[in-house]
Amino acid sequence: MNISAIIIDSKKTARIKIENLINDHSSIHIIGNFETGKEALKQINILKPDLIFLETKLDDITGFDIIDQTSLSFKPKFIFVTAHENFARKAFDYLAFDYILKPYKEERFLRCLHKVLDYIRREKLLSVNMQNIITAIDNKKNVGNGKISVKSGNKIFLIDINSIQYIIASGYYIEIFTSDNKKYLLRESLSSIITRLNSSSFIRIHRSTIINSDFIEEIISSNYGEMDVKITGTMTNFRVSKSYKKMFQGTIRI
Structure with missing residues (x-):
């Protein structure tokens, strides 16, 4: 199962570090790497990534602005990788999957990665099974009538x-x-x-x-x-x- 990801951070070194850690996992494919939030927003709803790694503060907008403006037609997992510890509660209010504080050790990032990969795989399998059930239910004449x-x-x-x-x-x-x-x-x-x-x-x-x-x-x-x-x-x-x-x-x- 291929899982797509994009990275959003105003600092190139931060993006490179995340990219290098992700590249060790053949199941994750990086489909976007963005320096600004506005640049990322132009592509997110088109690329529809499974994972979005982002900073809380970018040079133009915030990571929370990106979440607010991301379409609900698909369901990416947002993982904040940030130097700002005071936004953790807000991030989880926004249903972020994880909040990794810079500077971070490789083990911390990989632990998050393994956890989110397992979650997405199970979620996709469950979603397929659930959708099959919903379709079967909606196709029955006695359901869908009210x-x-x-x-x-x-x-x-x-x-x-x-x-x-x-x-x-x-x-x-x-x-x-x-x-x-x-x-x-x-x-x-x-x-x-x-x-x-x-x-x-x-x-x-x-x-x-x-x-x-x-x-x-x-x-x-x-x-x-x-x-x-x-x-x-x-x-x-x-x-x-x-x-x-x-x-x-x-x-x-x-």
Whole structure:
């Protein structure tokens, strides 16, 4: 199984060191080596690497900017190799696989490498098996009629579409909230899930929010043109962003 990787670091010596250590593993193929974050961003969503080694601070942007702007259509593992120890907690909040502090010993890097390679191999095998199961489920006539299959961790749930109240983007993941007070965390984009739901009841009101219009309890407008939506059974008002406001108003005809 070939695993692809790219390296992003403003210092050439740092990139060379990582490249030399990776080259000892025939299963990893380096497909990109970038000095700046903006240069890397132009290629990441095209190259779709399995692994991304990056610094927290680059000459132009940060490693966190890169994660924020990486497409959710594929799922790379981010490994920070950095001279800045004070960003470790933030890195793991961003679901980084590891955080290697410079200067580091070869053994430390190789230990991380072996761990992530094993993880990716198992993840790819599990993903294939899970996808086969999901496809088989969705092809059955008695499923897909009002239900959606959702893979979360090593489980597949069949969720009644009509029970979904709202969906929130959370980093690389989305959270599905249902009327029976359950929450499902899965690694998928909002664009992908709303396509799979295939229902006019679901409306995107923000780049990070989808709501089920059947659960709208109140629509609150301010004198400043702002608009919030209250969903039945929740304590939170969901803001309708300017870019989605016209589409929202047209859909619910207000």
